[in-house]
Amino acid sequence: MSTTEDRVTAIVPSLVKEAVTAPSMHNAQPWRFRHRAGTRLLSLYGDPERTLPVGDPDHRALHIGCGAALLNLRVAAAYHGWRAVPELMPDPLDPWRLVDVVLEEDSGTTDPGLADLRPAVARRHTSRFPFSPEPIAPEILDGLGAAALLEGVRLIVPGSWHADAVMDLVHDAELFESASDAMRAEIVTWTRTGRAGEGPATEGVPSSAFGPRQHGTSAPARDFDVTHSAPDRAAAAFEERPQTALLCTEADLPEDWLRAGQGVERVLLQATLDGLATSMISQPLEWPELRDLARDPRSRTGFVQMVFRFGYGPAGAATPRRTVAEVLDIV
Known part of the structure; x- marks a missing residue:
């Protein structure tokens, strides 16, 4: 019988695949993920090669994009019956290590609304079209x-x-x-x-x-x-x-x-x-x-x-994403 840690390693690629549908400034996709096989830990790093020195010199937008990817990962985990417990900025000596996520088997009692958001993960796209003047309720x-x-x-x-x-x-x-x-x-x-x-x-x-x-x-x-x-x-x-x-x-x-x-x-x-x-x-x-x-x-x-x-208006077009293999290291 597989252990909890083995099941985590098996599901990590699918969680990352949904995480990276998140928006980021100029779609720079400034994230990397690292998982040590046989553990329940998945770390999210900012990618220093994907910074925007002019528009985002302090890396504020980079952190926001990575935070959006983290939310998607939490949604995907909840949908698949896991609870993703994040620790923000876990290593004071490594500012690019933005989040450590521990994956736990979920009893269904923690933020059940997360899983309900999962259908929107693939549908959400930025729309640069005109919207109607109809007011939002x-x-x-x-x-x-x-x-x-x-x-x-x-x-x-x-x-x-x-x-x-x-x-x-x-x-x-x-x-x-x-x-x-x-x-x-x-x-x-x-x-x-x-x-x-x-x-x-x-x-x-x-x-x-x-x-x-x-x-x-x-x-x-x-x-x-x-x-x-x-x-x-x-x-x-x-x-x-x-x-x-x-x-x-x-x-x-x-x-x-x-x-x-x-x-x-x-x-x-x-x-x-x-x-x-x-x-x-x-x-x-x-x-x-x-x-x-x-x-x-x-x-x-x-x-x-x-x-x-x-x-209310046209949905935006999907924008491309790098493959899971390009953003996830399993060591």
């Missing part, structure tokens, strides 16, 4: 807020003036980006349009996921076609007042970024189950002089880690 937004709280973070639905201020910051970030050759070059590095010399097709943002060009004013979705290499893209008018929400943490340390990442993915998965199209607006958070301005000074918002755009 308050009970759906309340449910998304509850999902965030389960991960120890807060989801703030901004009032009218705050929402307008956030969108002004998005437009400011677009101007900053257009004036930064280094930022634009980094984005080009992670886009895939069929040009010669591009990186592997298993990473980055493909032209199939660009969405339409904005017709008129600036779009709430980032335009990855920096070099205008996709001339056949249609133009479309995006919603004038996107329905946004801000995910916030009380502190702003690597542990908080990992919690934020878990909250980001839990909110996105719940929104997907609720029938919403989703995208993330990170542009103003990539510039230190803009990020602090995203906070509502009249409330205890904390530190803004992500801005969501929710609505």
Whole structure:
């Protein structure tokens, strides 16, 4: 009869396969997993070769992406009858060792809602299409807020003036980006349009996921076609007042970024189950002089880690992922 440790080793590849469907900035997929055969331990590492020195110099977005992968791993584990118990930043001497996960046989009493999210793991994709102006019901937004709280973070639905201020910051970030050759070059590095010399097709943002060009004013979705290499893209008018929400943490340390990442993915998965199209607006958070301005000074918002755009509209296209063999080491 196989031991618990043997069963863990057998299921680890399938858990990692679902974990890596998580979103990450520019789809850089900044994670690696390591499992020692015959144990119940699975470690999640940040990959220093997949950093974004211009857009993410402090590795905040890297931690958020890895936190999102951790949430997916917990969901997959729960679905398969396991409980994934994470320890964040377990080794002070190794800042790239982000999480140690111990897999335990689950009695079904711990956070049963995790397994319910599993159908959304494969369906969740970032949508860079216009959304309809149909308002989202308050009970759906309340449910998304509850999902965030389960991960120890807060989801703030901004009032009218705050929402307008956030969108002004998005437009400011677009101007900053257009004036930064280094930022634009980094984005080009992670886009895939069929040009010669591009990186592997298993990473980055493909032209199939660009969405339409904005017709008129600036779009709430980032335009990855920096070099205008996709001339056949249609133009479309995006919603004038996107329905946004801000995910916030009380502190702003690597542990908080990992919690934020878990909250980001839990909110996105719940929104997907609720029938919403989703995208993330990170542009103003990539510039230190803009990020602090995203906070509502009249409330205890904390530190803004992500801005969501929710609505009803086309689902986004799937983006590629590296194989499990490329991201998982079993030793």
